Amino acid sequence: xxxxxxxxxxxxxxLPGLKSFRGPFLVLLVFAVVIPQVHSDYLxxxxxxxxxxxxxxxxxxxxxxxxxxxxxxxxxxxxxxxxFAGYNFLLRIPGLPLLAGLAFAGLTAAVIGIVFGLPSLRLxxxxxxxxxxxxxxxxxxxxxxxxxxxxxxTSGVISPPPLHLxxxxxxxxVRRYLLCLGVVAVLxxxxxxxxxxxxxxxxxAVRDSELGARVLGVKVLRTKLFIFAVSSFYxxxxxxxxSFAYLRTIxxxxxxxxxxxxxxxxxIIGGLASIxxxxxxxxxxxxxxxxxxxxxxILLGPGFDSGLVDLVQKIFLGALIILFLRLEPxxxxxxxxRLRIRRNAT
Amino acid sequence: MSAWSFFFEVLVAGLAAGIxxxxxxxxxxxxxxxxxxxNFAQGAMLLFAALTxxxxxxxxxxxxYALAITFLVMVILGIAIEKFVLRPMxxxxxxxxxxxxxxxxxxxxGSAELIWGTQVHGLDLGIQDEPMQIAxxxxxxxxxFCAAVAAVMxxxxxxxxxxxxxxxxxxxxxEDQYAALNIGLRLPFIWAAVWATAxxxxxxxxxxxxxxxxxxxxxxxxxxxxxxxxxxxxxxxIAGAIIGGLIIxxxxxxAQVYLGPYIGDGIxxxxxxxxxxxxxxxxxxxxxxxxxxxxx
Numbered sequence: 001x002x003x004x005x006x007x008x009x010x011x012x013x014x015l016p017g018l019k020s021f022r023g024p025f026l027v028l029l030v031f032a033v034v035i036p037q038v039h040s041d042y043l044x045x046x047x048x049x050x051x052x053x054x055x056x057x058x059x060x061x062x063x064x065x066x067x068x069x070x071x072x073x074x075x076x077x078x079x080x081x082x083x084f085a086g087y088n089f090l091l092r093i094p095g096l097p098l099l100a101g102l103a104f105a106g107l108t109a110a111v112i113g114i115v116f117g118l119p120s121l122r123l124x125x126x127x128x129x130x131x132x133x134x135x136x137x138x139x140x141x142x143x144x145x146x147x148x149x150x151x152x153x154t155s156g157v158i159s160p161p162p163l164h165l166x167x168x169x170x171x172x173x174v175r176r177y178l179l180c181l182g183v184v185a186v187l188x189x190x191x192x193x194x195x196x197x198x199x200x201x202x203x204x205a206v207r208d209s210e211l212g213a214r215v216l217g218v219k220v221l222r223t224k225l226f227i228f229a230v231s232s233f234y235x236x237x238x239x240x241x242x243s244f245a246y247l248r249t250i251x252x253x254x255x256x257x258x259x260x261x262x263x264x265x266x267x268i269i270g271g272l273a274s275i276x277x278x279x280x281x282x283x284x285x286x287x288x289x290x291x292x293x294x295x296x297x298i299l300l301g302p303g304f305d306s307g308l309v310d311l312v313q314k315i316f317l318g319a320l321i322i323l324f325l326r327l328e329p330x331x332x333x334x335x336x337x338r339l340r341i342r343r344n345a346t
Numbered sequence: 347m348s349a350w351s352f353f354f355e356v357l358v359a360g361l362a363a364g365i366x367x368x369x370x371x372x373x374x375x376x377x378x379x380x381x382x383x384x385n386f387a388q389g390a391m392l393l394f395a396a397l398t399x400x401x402x403x404x405x406x407x408x409x410x411y412a413l414a415i416t417f418l419v420m421v422i423l424g425i426a427i428e429k430f431v432l433r434p435m436x437x438x439x440x441x442x443x444x445x446x447x448x449x450x451x452x453x454x455x456g457s458a459e460l461i462w463g464t465q466v467h468g469l470d471l472g473i474q475d476e477p478m479q480i481a482x483x484x485x486x487x488x489x490x491f492c493a494a495v496a497a498v499m500x501x502x503x504x505x506x507x508x509x510x511x512x513x514x515x516x517x518x519x520x521e522d523q524y525a526a527l528n529i530g531l532r533l534p535f536i537w538a539a540v541w542a543t544a545x546x547x548x549x550x551x552x553x554x555x556x557x558x559x560x561x562x563x564x565x566x567x568x569x570x571x572x573x574x575x576x577x578x579x580x581x582x583x584i585a586g587a588i589i590g591g592l593i594i595x596x597x598x599x600x601a602q603v604y605l606g607p608y609i610g611d612g613i614x615x616x617x618x619x620x621x622x623x624x625x626x627x628x629x630x631x632x633x634x635x636x637x638x639x640x641x642x
Contacts, residue, residue, distance in 0.1 A: 071441055119623060122630050125440065126384050130577045131626060133570070134619035145610040257570070261448065268445055311460045318452025325446050326434055 021192065024276075028185050036174050044173035045246075051286045052180040053242040058266040058278035059191055060234025065264070066273035067195055068227045069207025070120055070128060074135035076259035078232045079239025080252055081109045081139060084149050086240035087250050090161050091151060098165055102183065102240050109236020110229040112139070117228030121221050124210075136257055143252040150250075157251050160244045176245040183241060187234060192275055194230070203227055204273070235263075265317070269324050271331025280332040289313055354483045356603045357596055362489035364595020365496050366558070369551040370572035371579070371587035372499065373544045379520045379582045380540045382440055383432065386447040389569030390454035391545060395420050396552030396561045397458045400467040420545030423454075428541045433534060455566050466562040471553065492554050496588070499550060503543075503584060512539060520582070574622035580635025589633065594618045 035048070061075050086105030090096055096104075116135040120128050143149050150158050163170040163179070170176050194200060202223050205213035214220050243250045262285060270281020296309040328335060370388060377385045398419055402412040427450065435446055473491050477484040507513040518526040519536045527533055555565055575594050579586025601617045625633065 071444075119627065123626055124630070126444065126581060127577055127626060127630060127632070129441075129444070130573045131619070131623050133573060134616060134623050137570075137616035137619060141610075141612060141615050145612065264445070264448075307464065308460070311456045311464075314452050315456035315460070318449040318454075318456065321449030321452070322431060322446055325438075325442055325449070329438070329442065 021189075024188070024192070028181075031181055032178070032185075036178065041173045044177040047286060047290070049173070049177050049180055049246045050242070051282055052177070052184045053238050053246055054263070054266060054286060055279045055282035056184050056187060056241065057235045057238035057263050058270065058282050059188065059275065060231045060238060061263050062267045062270075062272065062274065062278050063191060063195070063203075063234065064227055064231035066267055066271075066277075067200065067203040067207065068224065070117075070224065070228070071125075072132045072135075072231075073129055073257070073260050073264065074116070074132040074139075075235050075263040076239075076255040076257065077135045077139035078109045078113060078235040079242060079259065080143055080255035081112050081232075082106060082236025082239030083243040083250050083255070084143055084252075085109065085236065086244065087158065087160060088149065088151070098163055098170075098179075099183075102237055105240040106233040106237040109239070110233040113228045113232025113236075114225055117225055117232075120224050120228065133257075136260055140252050140255065157249050159249055163244060170245075180241050180245050183237065187237065188275065191234070195275065199223075199226075207273075265321055267331075268321060269331055271333030272329075274331065274333035276336070277331050277333035280336065284332065288317070292316065351483060356599055358483055358485055359489070360596040360599025361592050362486065362492065362595070363599060364575075364591040364593070365489070365493050365588075366551075366555060366591075367568070367572045367575045367595055368588045368591030369492070369496055369499070369547070369554060370568050371575040371591055372503070372584055373547040373551065374572065374576050375582060375584050375587050376503075376540055376544045376547065380516050381432070381519070381537050383443045383447065384440070384581065385544065386444060386569065387427075387451035387454055388544065388548060388572075389566040390451040390458070391420070391423065391548035392552040392555065392568065393561075393563065393566040394423070394454050394458040394552075395545070395549040396469065396556035396565055397462045397467070399549070399553060400469050400556065400561045401462040404467065416549055417546065420549050421542040424541035424543070424545035425538045428534070428538045432537070432541075451566070451569075455563070459563065464563065466560050467556075469553065469556040469561050471557045473557070488558070495550065495554065499547065500584060500588060506543075512536075516540065571618065574618040576632075577622040578625050578632055580632030583632070583634035586632060586634035590622075594621060597621050 057075060057079055060078075061072060064070050064072055082105040085108035086101050089104045089108075090098070090101040112135075116132065119131045123131055147153075163176065165179065168175075170179050195203070202213065202218045205216060205218050206220055206223050210220055213223075239255065243254070247254065266281035266285050267278060268281070269284055270279070271277025292313050293306070293309050296306075296312070300308075324331060370392065373388045373391070374385060377383055377388075395416055399412050399416040402415060403409060407415070431446060431450060432443065435443055473488055477486055478490070479485075505513075507516060515526070515531050515536050516539075518529070518531055519533060523533060526536075551568075552561075552565065555568055559565070572591075575587060575590040577590075578594060579588070579590025598614050598618050598621075602614050606613060629635075
């Protein structure tokens with residue numbers, strides 16, 4: 001098959017070319033210029049910052065699962081690696097700039113990602129998915145039990161160092177939000193370039209048929225390890241942002257299996273193999289619990305049982321997952337795409 | 347006590363724990379074998395069964411009635427899952443179906459706790475848990491009972507699969523779904539029957555686990571213990587589930603006792619996965635799993 005045919009097919013599947021960067025750029029402009037004018041610490045601290053961190057993690061997982069078809073149930077482990085690596089680099093190398101710390105956090109996660117991606121060279125499907133659980137449990141155990149990682153702190157909850165960016169203290173919710181936004185914007189741009197290029201097509205080829213990809217001359221093993229590394233890098237940086245900018249504490253407990261599932265749900269609801277989907281899904285997952293607990297407060301009065309709301313939320317989320325998989329397997333991203341086509345048509 | 351008899355005691359306790367993992371794993375195997383779905387909700391079903399039984403029993407219902415009603419509930423639940431959740435998803439890739447069962451497990455766990463409450467219940471099956479001396483090694487009676495139950499269940503399932511008409515159609519569906527459809531087998535009925543059977547297996551495993559650890563939310567986490575068992579034994583082999591369970595249980599316990607002091611506490615959370623992974627690298631479809639043949 002000639003590369004021209006491949007390219008035409010890839011374009012017809014909605015891989016973005018350079019022209020399609022205009023829309024995302026406008027969105028970025030709104031988030032960077034207009035939204036920071038809002039004076040609400042709650043908006044930045046409780047909604048936008050976690051939204052950005054979850055989006056970045058989902059983006060990383062989508063590269064691995066959506067594009068390359070390797071299902072991972074261990075995303076939270078790589079978030080934890082990123083958070084703890086970032087903490088230790090900033091702690092042990094005095095004067096290390098924050099952005100370098102974040103990059104090192106991502107690189108550490110990438111190295112771990114390659115190690116735990118090695119089984120993918122031999123395992124397929126469910127066998128691989130289950131083996132990624134090994135990452136989840138081992139990393140969480142190691143970070144809890146080896147005290148060096150938490151600087152021999154016995155409380156189990158450690159605080160990140162004060163955040164500075166070139167002598168500029170990131171001490172308010174808006175500033176921390178802008179840090180996240182900048183990092184996420186750059187990494188998102190790179191991801192868009194990655195999936196729209198030859199690598200992106202190689203990933204999709206590996207996902208759709210490993211043997212077929214090999215016949216076409218795609219180096220399957222190298223592609224798999226590469227995407228494990230890139231994905232883990234993204235998820236690692238997301239983990240560092242999550243605990244530095246959002247939680248303001250670093251602890252292994254927050255990065256449990258439920259977090260891994262949450263990231264997986266984000267890309268199912270948002271849309272597999274879609275950059276936009278990671279953001280739409282993350283917005284949905286972050287805002288949904290807030291809406292539900294508001295609704296609970298309104299429906300049941302102020303003294304409502306929050307445990308009850310948690311259970312209802314759980315059932316609701318499970319039902320949504322099933323409904324999405326059933327009715328819209330391509331997720332919110334496809335929904336938005338269709339709306340746009342319809343609007344253009346009228 | 348000599349080092350050897352201590353070793354054997356640790357080994358036997360590990361094997362007994364392994365049987366408990368196998369009980370959960372068998373439920374997975376049943377569904378995977380016949381419909382190709384890896385049912386993550388098996389743990390949630392187990393929790394649901396145990397919680398329903400205990401709650402009915404605590405509200406004054408006699409043991410056997412409660413058991414019968416829970417039995418019915420699990421059969422209905424299994425059939426409902428097949429009819430309303432999985433049948434519309436026919437022809438989707440296996441990984442999509444897996445994620446559906448992930449959603450399903452959230453719904454079942456949430457509903458179980460919403461209906462019956464979140465408190466911990468004790469469950470007494472009336473079996474003494476006193477250690478017995480067998481050939482110089484102390485063995486718990488309860489463990490022996492569990493092993494007997496597992497043996498009976500495996501025997502029953504083997505008879506069902508091997509010597510009954512419905513078992514024959516189960517095997518046909520497992521072998522080749524299109525061929526099974528072609529010769530007039532009603533796949534939806536077969537799948538409903540399999541899900542109902544898995545519900546019953548969940549009930550048995552739920553009662554035994556509940557008697558051991560108390561009936562509470564953490565019951566649904568036994569899934570995570572049985573996944574390495576499945577990987578090790580192969581997703582589609584009942585014998586594999588049993589042998590995998592024994593290997594995982596024994597290595598887990600031995601590692602905890604003999605390696606734990608050197609590495610640290612709580613290694614049982616991941617040692618099973620590492621063992622399973624080691625096996626997988628040598629045999630990518632588990633010990634007894636069907637080999638994957640790929641066509642272009």
